[in-house]
Amino acid sequence: MKRTRLLLFFILPFFGVVLVFMVLSSLDRRYNRLRIEELAGEQLRATAEILSVNISHLLGENFSAEEIFDLYAGEENIYYIALLDENKEILAWLSQFEGYLPLSLESDIGKDAWILESPAGRIYNVFVSLRDIGGREYFLYLGYSLNYLEAVVRHSRNSFWVILGLILITGLCVFGGFYQLQKKYLDKEKEAEEQKKQKERFREISAFTSGVAHEIKNPLNSLSLLFELLRKQAPGELTEDIMLGKKEVQKIAGIIDQFSDSLKPINLQRERFQLEEAAGEAWEALLRNRVEKSVRLKMDVKEAVEMFADRRLMVQVFSNLLQNALEATGEGEIRMTAESRKRMVFIEVRDYGSGISNRDAPRIFDPFFSAKKQGMGIGLYLTKKIIEAHGGEISFSSRPGRGTCFRITIPGE
Amino acid sequence: MRIDTRLLLIALLFVSVLPISGQNRQDFYNIDAELKVSGGIEEIFMESRYAGSAPFLIVTVKDNQTGRRYVIEIGPAWFFEYDVHKGENITVVGSLRQPRGELPLLIARKVTLRGETRIMRDKYGFPAWRGGRGRGRGWRRGRRG
Numbered sequence: 348m349k350r351t352r353l354l355l356f357f358i359l360p361f362f363g364v365v366l367v368f369m370v371l372s373s374l375d376r377r378y379n380r381l382r383i384e385e386l387a388g389e390q391l392r393a394t395a396e397i398l399s400v401n402i403s404h405l406l407g408e409n410f411s412a413e414e415i416f417d418l419y420a421g422e423e424n425i426y427y428i429a430l431l432d433e434n435k436e437i438l439a440w441l442s443q444f445e446g447y448l449p450l451s452l453e454s455d456i457g458k459d460a461w462i463l464e465s466p467a468g469r470i471y472n473v474f475v476s477l478r479d480i481g482g483r484e485y486f487l488y489l490g491y492s493l494n495y496l497e498a499v500v501r502h503s504r505n506s507f508w509v510i511l512g513l514i515l516i517t518g519l520c521v522f523g524g525f526y527q528l529q530k531k532y533l534d535k536e537k538e539a540e541e542q543k544k545q546k547e548r549f550r551e552i553s554a555f556t557s558g559v560a561h562e563i564k565n566p567l568n569s570l571s572l573l574f575e576l577l578r579k580q581a582p583g584e585l586t587e588d589i590m591l592g593k594k595e596v597q598k599i600a601g602i603i604d605q606f607s608d609s610l611k612p613i614n615l616q617r618e619r620f621q622l623e624e625a626a627g628e629a630w631e632a633l634l635r636n637r638v639e640k641s642v643r644l645k646m647d648v649k650e651a652v653e654m655f656a657d658r659r660l661m662v663q664v665f666s667n668l669l670q671n672a673l674e675a676t677g678e679g680e681i682r683m684t685a686e687s688r689k690r691m692v693f694i695e696v697r698d699y700g701s702g703i704s705n706r707d708a709p710r711i712f713d714p715f716f717s718a719k720k721q722g723m724g725i726g727l728y729l730t731k732k733i734i735e736a737h738g739g740e741i742s743f744s745s746r747p748g749r750g751t752c753f754r755i756t757i758p759g760e
Numbered sequence: 761m762r763i764d765t766r767l768l769l770i771a772l773l774f775v776s777v778l779p780i781s782g783q784n785r786q787d788f789y790n791i792d793a794e795l796k797v798s799g800g801i802e803e804i805f806m807e808s809r810y811a812g813s814a815p816f817l818i819v820t821v822k823d824n825q826t827g828r829r830y831v832i833e834i835g836p837a838w839f840f841e842y843d844v845h846k847g848e849n850i851t852v853v854g855s856l857r858q859p860r861g862e863l864p865l866l867i868a869r870k871v872t873l874r875g876e877t878r879i880m881r882d883k884y885g886f887p888a889w890r891g892g893r894g895r896g897r898g899w900r901r902g903r904r905g
Contacts, residue, residue, distance in 0.1 A: 442788065444886060444887055446787060446789045446809075446881075448885070449791060449885060449886070450791075451791050465884065465886050466882065
């Protein structure tokens with residue numbers, strides 16, 4: 348799934364869910380608010396009724412309006428209260444705020460309670476009539492605080508924001524995770540595709556090269572036989588030249604064999620052997636073909652390291668690495684260390700030569716890539732192939748002008 | 761223009777003991793009786809208008825149009841914050857109370873002095889100095905106005 352599709356497939360539905368949550372929550376809060384207001388209204392009307400009865404009774408007992416209100420002073424939820432006579436003239440009033448009694452007799456005042464917005468919060472207002480024992484009519488005006496309702500609504504709103512925040516954070520974390528996974532998956536997929544393409548290309552090259560090698564080797568064998576026949580029949584002074592010719596032909600055949608070997612799948616013939624011996628064998632073989640021997644190999648193997656691997660191939664690995672080190676080193680020493688730990692064998696081949704340039708470093712294990720003028724680009728490719736066939740790994744570090752170190756980790760059993 | 765704090769304290773000491781005839785009645789802001797008065801300030805007083813509240817700034821003003829004199833309850837001096845002087849022109853929108861045998865009282869909602877307007881109450885008479893959400897609540901008694 349592509350990134351844009353991921354956005355469309357996950358992010359949009361997520362925000363859709365968030366939107367639905369917001370709408371439903373808003374409707375729910377609105378419903379709750381209306382319901383609570385309704386209940387508060389009923390409660391206020393009931394309170395007004397009770398007050399009316401009490402006030403009627405107290406008026407009948409000749410209490411003054413001020414004396415009656417003294418009884419209600421201090422009531423937290425009543426913001427203001429006023430008693431009016433039959434002409435709607437205010438007889439007495441109480442308010443928690445200086446001069447604040449928002450009664451408009453010019454507007455329609457019915458039996459229904461109404462809500463007034465004020466800086467002190469929402470105030471429920473009720474205006475009811477009452478009669479004293481003598482039948483005289485009075486009116487009671489009451490303003491009741493809805494702050495407790497506001498607190499409930501505020502709590503609900505706060506809860507909404509907390510839940511929304513949690514949903515968003517969780518969603519972002521989940522989708523962040525999805526996105527990372529998807530990114531990794533896409534990167535892996537891309538890498539796999541690249542590898543697949545490379546393999547296909549390499550297979551084509553291999554098939555072509557094998558065919559060419561086969562076609563070349565037959566005439567080379569004939570040539571070699573021909574040189575042998577010539578040597579037997581030719582005069583003695585030509586023997587040396589003929590042998591040189593035969594040797595060159597055999598050299599070409601050897602190169603072709605190397606090519607062919609590098610393209611064949613590796614078939615391991617495991618056996619137990621001492622690493623030091625195999626490395627020494629590789630080093631001796633290298634030295635036999637060199638005229639100058641100003642470079643020495645320093646082996647640093649703490650204890651005898653036993654390997655269980657294909658000895659012939661491992662000799663080839665050591666030979667390749669030591670040959671590279673030898674070619675990179677004018678004079679001095681090459682160090683080879685090895686040790687066995689936790690059923691693994693760790694090998695290092697270090698030289699202090701010219702090193703590998705940063706440009707060449709990413710490609711040194713590629714087949715047919717060589718930074719050397721006379722190299723064929725097979726040695727390190729084959730080395731890596733052999734190590735990986737044994738279930739091991741090879742890596743290197745290099746600083747141009749300071750030398751190179753190859754590290755091999757390979758199972759010891 | 762801010763009132764000098766020291767002057768205000770001295771003024772408070774004096775005016776709080778002055779008996780201001782006809783200005784001790786506590787009235788509510790009647791939203792059905794709004795009136796606009798504009799004229800010169802004749803007298804300036806401070807009076808404790810509501811139990812438990814700071815002294816209020818009171819002025820008497822002669823209306824330029826009708827020639828009637830009004831007692832105007834401006835609001836707590838600390839909230840009004842303007843220095844007022846006799847003879848200055850002031851425009852007040854407020855609620856008219858008509859005490860018997862006394863000068864009519866105007867409870868100020870909006871005061872304009874020297875071109876600056878100060879809102880003292882909202883349109884329902886809620887005092888602006890009380891802030892919101894029940895800040896500084898406490899019972900204030902009123903009587904028939």
